Amino acid sequence: MSDAEHAKTVLQGDDFARMLKRIAHEILESERGADQLLVLGIHTRGVPIAARLAQLLGRIDGAEVPYGALDVTMYRDDLASKPTRASRPTSIPDGTVDGRTVVLVDDVLFSGRTIRAALDALADHGRAKAVRLAVLVDRGHRELPIRADFVGKNLPSSRSERVLVQLEEIDGTDAVLIESPAGDIA
Amino acid sequence: MKHLLTGALRREDAISLLDAAEDMHEVQDRQLKKLPALRGRTVVNAFFENSTRTRSSFEIAGKWLSADVINVSGSASSVKKGESLRDTVLTLAAMGIDGIVMRHGDSGAAQLAADWLDVSFPSVRVINAGDGAHEHPTQALLDAFALRRRLFGAQSRGRGLDGVRIAIAGDIAHSRVARSNALLLPALGAEVTFVGPPTLLPPGADTWNTTVTTDFDAVLQQPLDALMMLRVQLERQRGAFVPSVGEYIVGWSLTDERRAKLDDDTVIMHPGPMNRGLEISSRAAEGLQSAVLEQVTSGVSLRMAVLYSLIAGEEPQ
Numbered sequence: 001m002s003d004a005e006h007a008k009t010v011l012q013g014d015d016f017a018r019m020l021k022r023i024a025h026e027i028l029e030s031e032r033g034a035d036q037l038l039v040l041g042i043h044t045r046g047v048p049i050a051a052r053l054a055q056l057l058g059r060i061d062g063a064e065v066p067y068g069a070l071d072v073t074m075y076r077d078d079l080a081s082k083p084t085r086a087s088r089p090t091s092i093p094d095g096t097v098d099g100r101t102v103v104l105v106d107d108v109l110f111s112g113r114t115i116r117a118a119l120d121a122l123a124d125h126g127r128a129k130a131v132r133l134a135v136l137v138d139r140g141h142r143e144l145p146i147r148a149d150f151v152g153k154n155l156p157s158s159r160s161e162r163v164l165v166q167l168e169e170i171d172g173t174d175a176v177l178i179e180s181p182a183g184d185i186a
Numbered sequence: 187m188k189h190l191l192t193g194a195l196r197r198e199d200a201i202s203l204l205d206a207a208e209d210m211h212e213v214q215d216r217q218l219k220k221l222p223a224l225r226g227r228t229v230v231n232a233f234f235e236n237s238t239r240t241r242s243s244f245e246i247a248g249k250w251l252s253a254d255v256i257n258v259s260g261s262a263s264s265v266k267k268g269e270s271l272r273d274t275v276l277t278l279a280a281m282g283i284d285g286i287v288m289r290h291g292d293s294g295a296a297q298l299a300a301d302w303l304d305v306s307f308p309s310v311r312v313i314n315a316g317d318g319a320h321e322h323p324t325q326a327l328l329d330a331f332a333l334r335r336r337l338f339g340a341q342s343r344g345r346g347l348d349g350v351r352i353a354i355a356g357d358i359a360h361s362r363v364a365r366s367n368a369l370l371l372p373a374l375g376a377e378v379t380f381v382g383p384p385t386l387l388p389p390g391a392d393t394w395n396t397t398v399t400t401d402f403d404a405v406l407q408q409p410l411d412a413l414m415m416l417r418v419q420l421e422r423q424r425g426a427f428v429p430s431v432g433e434y435i436v437g438w439s440l441t442d443e444r445r446a447k448l449d450d451d452t453v454i455m456h457p458g459p460m461n462r463g464l465e466i467s468s469r470a471a472e473g474l475q476s477a478v479l480e481q482v483t484s485g486v487s488l489r490m491a492v493l494y495s496l497i498a499g500e501e502p503q
Binding site for chain 1 (some may be wrong): 202205206208209210212215216217218220221222223226251343494495496498499500
């Protein structure tokens, strides 16, 4: 595989634990505790990250922090221009986000379009008190006026590169890789 | 899959539709029952034969996905003026619609419409909502969906109906529901038995991937996970298939006595509309074992999944 030859590992293993712990502390600092917090992961890889983050938040704050999963498929702006995507289950503890401070979690922040869809999806589940965004990697190239409140790592990248996040729960290992298209290596 | 014309689906396609329906089912528990997935899309319900539940089910499904849904009924359309099916279908397609949900009294009507549209309007999808005594694929899919939920609950996703024993009883010959189920359920791994009066078993049923018998009481003595009663289709009975209603009830009706012999966890199903007292007793239709209303609720979720899967995206190249 020529792709694999050009894949560079940027983060792995312990880096993840440190980043998530720092994000958890930042969230607790800016939200003044974990009261009324709800952590929602965006499919696919945002979901296990959200679970980890909620557990960290609970451990630090001493109270259980609820977490769930949000499917944004139906809200995407490119539905009509791509083959039909399979939907994924949404699970929101108590069925509503009314009055909660929602922390949206995703693996990579890129164009911002997924987050736009997520904000629309969230609005259909009630009126959150506030919505924050936490991402593992921010790789730039935003196409919408969206920014993350909590970032694990800023990873300047070229548009032609691919940033891949691998997670223990899905891929068997924690890693962030940058893939350059073949023949485009420095 | 471009059109949905038959219950003869590949196992993985059927399961992915059932799983999508699980996601759609969650929408029914929300305060705001609306998804934007089909915004700007237009779906026509073309019903050339009467229907309440299927038509409203498709209409609700389309509206909850934000599609514009238009209803055309046979009795109030140009069909009454003598327009051919072909002209009606092409006329609707020429208005720029994205999908036609078609119910027609003649077998093969949906397939014909799909063939015509593939030539002239290849972007229009056709969903068969019942064609004569031939097929009713969304009913078979919703039966599978409702049963899978009953049996496996929250663990339903990704599963088939492997080893699930299902008996389907009654007027098999005139039932498009039976035919679609005969194709779909075995593909999902279920063991299906058809039972009915010899005159209401279709010729060739022995070639289906199912067991066919006439002895209802013998079927009920075997362990069953689900028992589906079919409607006696009085409007399709052109000859005397059973000597009398009384005789039918004695041999093939799910009476209170027969229900009492069933295991407590055998799921009782009926695609509706029910002839209470004929093929099913009121008590059997409304007891805790009955999934009749769950089937109706499931119908909306399943049809949302079908509309979404066929209409939301571009056709894969």
